[in-house]
Amino acid sequence: MPARSVTHLEDQIRTQLLSKRVRVTEFFKDYDRLRSGYMTISQFKRVLDQSFGIQLGPEDEQCLLDKYADKNDGTVNYRYFSEVIEASFQPNDLKTNPMAKTVEPAPYLGTQRSVRLLSPTTQSQCDAILHRMIPFYKYHGINIRTCYEDFDRHHNGLVTESQFYRSFPGPPDVTEQEMRILASKYLDPSKASLCNYLNFHNDVEALKSQMVEDFEYQTSPPSTGYNIPGKTAEPRSLEDVFDKIRVAVYKNGIRTTEFFRDHDKLRSYIITENQFICGLSLAVGKEAQLSRSDIQKVVDFYKIPDGRVRYKEFCDLMENAFNEPGLEKNPTLDVQRPAKGALSRYLNPLNDEEEARVAVILQEMSETCQKRRLMMYAYFKDYDRSKAYTRNITFAQFGRILHFLSLHVQSEDFKLLCRKFEDPERRGDVNYPAFVQAVDREFVGFTIDSNDAPKLAERPKTPINMKPVDISKISIPELTGKIRHHVLVNRIRVNEYFQDFDQLRTGSISQTRFRMGLSAMGLSAIGQLNLTDSDFLALAYHYSDPNKPGNVLWQDFMVEIETVFTQVKPNLEKTPTVQVPSPESFMVSKPGTLDWRRVTDEENQLVEAVMDRMRQRAMQRRVLAKPCFQDFDRHNRGYVTGSQFRQCLTYLSLSATEQEAAVLQKKYFDQAGFNYLRFLEDLQPSEKPEMKYQTRLKELELVNNRVFSLEKNSCTDLDAVLTKIKSQVMKKRIRILEFLRDYDKLRTGRMKKETFRRALDPANLGLKGSEVSILENAFESQRDPGYVEYLLFNDEIESIFTIKNLEKDPLVTPKQFSVPIEIDQNVLTDVEEPVYNKTMEKLSEKVRMRRMQLFPLFEDYDRVHNGTVSRSQFRRVLTELELSSMVNEREFQILYKKYDVKIGDKDDVNYIAFCDNIYELAHFEWRKP
Incomplete structure (x- = not known):
C-alpha cells in the first residue's frame, strides 16, 4: 500500500486521540511488563479498539501492521507508533530542527475538528466574508464562542442551524445569503443540521492574530516635555543601574534573596558568575529592563578574585531600597525617600522626527481640549475595569475614546501615539494618565522633583548614649514598690515579657527593648500604671549592665519584682520550710493617698x-x-x-x-x-467571716477516726473477697494486670498500698474499703510492709481461667471456675427450712390447680430485664394472683431471705428462681405451665 495512505491514516488517528486528550503510551504499557517496546498483534488491535475506540477496517489494520509490525517474531513496535502519533521528538537528535518535527493537530477545545469540503468558489467566498468581518470583531471585542455557548448545553461545540443564524454576531452588512454560505462551511458532516461554532471561532481568532502588528522600538534620548520620566538608551554609570534595580524591587515587592539562596547550598553568600546572572535576570531582568551590559556591570562590581560573586551584599543593598536597616531601633530616623516621579512609568523614546510629530499632535489636542473644556481622565478611567487599578487600557479602547471625544487623528499619527505612551512592561496597553497629563494642562497624574531639590541630611546611625539621670529625686524602693503592687494585683509573670528579647539568655537587653517589655506589662501612659520618662531612666540607670553600656540587666529586675510572690530568693522549692510572709505586705496605696x-x-x-x-x-x-x-x-x-x-x-x-x-x-x-x-x-464595718478551715479539719479527723464502719454487706474474710473479685472478672472478662502494671514502671512486681487502692478503682470491682484492706494484708510484701505483691494477687485471680506454668505440668487438668449462684448462697436455718418447704408446697398446689402463669406479671415490673423485682413488687404480684392470703408475714420474710439478691446496696427478690421452683413443685413442663 502506498506511503501516502499510511500518512493519511496516521493523521486520522492522531486527530481522534489528541481530540480526546489521550496519552497513547500509557495504554500500551499495561501489556508490556518488561518495557521492551513490543507487544503482540492481538494486543495492539485490542488497545486501538477497546481503549481508544478506533474502528479500522482490515485494509487499514494491515496498512499499520506493514509499517510497525516485525515480520520475524510477529510483534508490533508500539513505541515507534506512539512517537509518530504524539509527534514527540528526541532531545538528543540535534540534526533535525525540533520545530520541523512537531505536528499541529486539528482539534480545538476538546472537539474533533471536522471540515466540510467546499468548492473553490465557495471557499473563496467564505474567506472573503471572514476577512471582511474580522475588523468589526476586533474593534468591538466580540468573542464568537461566548455568543453560542449558551445554546451548547452539552459543551460539544455544536449548535443547530437555526441557533447558528439566531446568535450570529456578524456585522450589519452581512446578507442572509452570506450567512448561509458560512453555515454550509461549518456544518458538521457527521451530524446533519448541526454547525460546529468552535471551528468558526477558531478561524476568526486565527485571522485576528494575523492582523496584530508588531511595533519595532528604537532607542533614542528621552523625551522630557511631558513631565513623565523617559527611558534612556543605556545607563551612564553603575549607580544608574542600581537605581533602576532599586526602583523595580521597590515597585514590585521583590525578595531578591529568594532567587540566589537556592544556588548557595552551604550558605557562604558566594555563588558563581553564571548563577548570579541567572538569578538577577529572573528576579528583575524584565521589571528593570536590564540589558546584558547592565548585568555585567553589576557582576564586575561584586566579583571576587577567584571569579565568584558576593550576592549577599547586593541583596542587602536592594532589600533596603529607600529604607534603613534596623529602623525599629531608631524610630525617629529620617529615611531617604525617592524623588517624586522616580517610581513612575517612563515614556518610550522615539527618534527626533517622530518626537517632533508627537509634540505637534499633542499641542493640537491640548488646544482642542482647552477650548472645549474636556475632562478626559474620567472617560479613560471607565475602561480600566480589570481586577486591579492598572492605569492602562488597550489600543482599541484608546482609539475608541479618541473617536468618542472627536479628537480625530490620522492612522499613522495614532500609531505614533500608541508607541509613545505604550506601557513598557505590558505590551499592547496605553498609559492613559501620562497621555491625559500631556494633553490636559489642568490634570496632574505624575510629578517629578527637579534635580536641584534639597536632600535630607544624613543622620548618624550610631545609637545616642543615654544621659546620666539624677536619681536623688526619684526613690527606687518606692518605684519598685508600685511595680510590685501592679504585678501582684494583675498576677503578671515578669519573665514572659523580656525573655523573647534575650534569645541567648545572657540576662542583658537594650534599653529600648526593656522599655518595650515594661509597656507590654502595662507600665505606660496607655497602661494601668503610668511610668514616666524620668522613672524609666532611673530604673534603667539602677539596673544598667556594667559590661555593656546602654543595656539593662532585666533578670535582676525580674528577681527583685517577683519577690512579691516568693518573698525570698528564687529556688524556693529547695527550701520548703521557709516561712513566707503574706503578700498583702507588698500592697501600696494608690497615688495621691495621704499617709x-x-x-x-x-x-x-x-x-x-x-x-x-x-x-x-x-x-x-x-x-x-x-x-x-x-x-x-x-x-x-x-x-x-x-x-x-x-x-x-x-x-x-x-x-x-x-x-x-x-x-x-x-x-x-x-x-x-x-x-x-x-x-x-x-x-459601717462589715462582719468578717470566721475562718473555719482549721475547725473543719478537726471535725473531719474525728469522723475518720470512728471505730465503726458505715459499710453494708461487706465481706469479712479473704475467700469471700476473692470469690467476689473472681465473679466480677469472669462476668466482665477483664484482665486485672492491665490496671496494675501502669503503676509499676520498673516491673518490680510490687507497689505501695495507696497505689494498689488507686489501681483497683478503674476496674469497677465494687470493693469496699475493708475488703481492700483484707487484700492488702493478705498479699503484703515480706520485705517491705508498706507494699503489696500485686503479681501474686493477679496470679490468684487469673487462676479462674488457667493454671500458671501449665506448660511444665501438662498432665494437670485445669478446673473451670463457675460463678456461684446468689440464691444458692442464701442458707436458711434449721427452723426456717420446714416453714419454707411448707409455704412452697401450698403455693405450688394452688398454681397447679388453676394453671397460673407467674412470669408475665413479674416481667411487667422488671423494666431492665435483670430477673429481679423489689420486695414490695413481689408481694404485689402475689396479691394480684390471689396467693398472698396463703402466706403470712413470717413466711414472706423467709421467702425474701431465700431469694434475696443484692443489686447495689438494695435487697431485691429473684423472681425467676422463685417461679422455676414453683413450676417444678407443680410438675409443669419446663417453662410451659
Missing part, C-alpha cells in the same frame, strides 16, 4: 470624733449608705467627687461641718477621687 501617720494629733482626734458621731447615728437610724454613693458612681469604680461626697452626707442626714468634711476628704482622697468604699468600711 495618715504623719498628720497632727488635732486632725486625728477630729476625724475620730466625727466618725464616732456618724457611726452612732447610722446605727440608730439603720442607714444603708452604700446605695446612695453608688448612684453617683456610674462605672462602679468605688470613687466619687468631693462635692458628691458632701451631697451624700446631706442626703443621709450625716451632718458635718465644713472643717470636718475637709478633714474626711483629706483622709479618704487620692488621685482617683474620694474612696467611699474605704470610708464606708470605717463607718
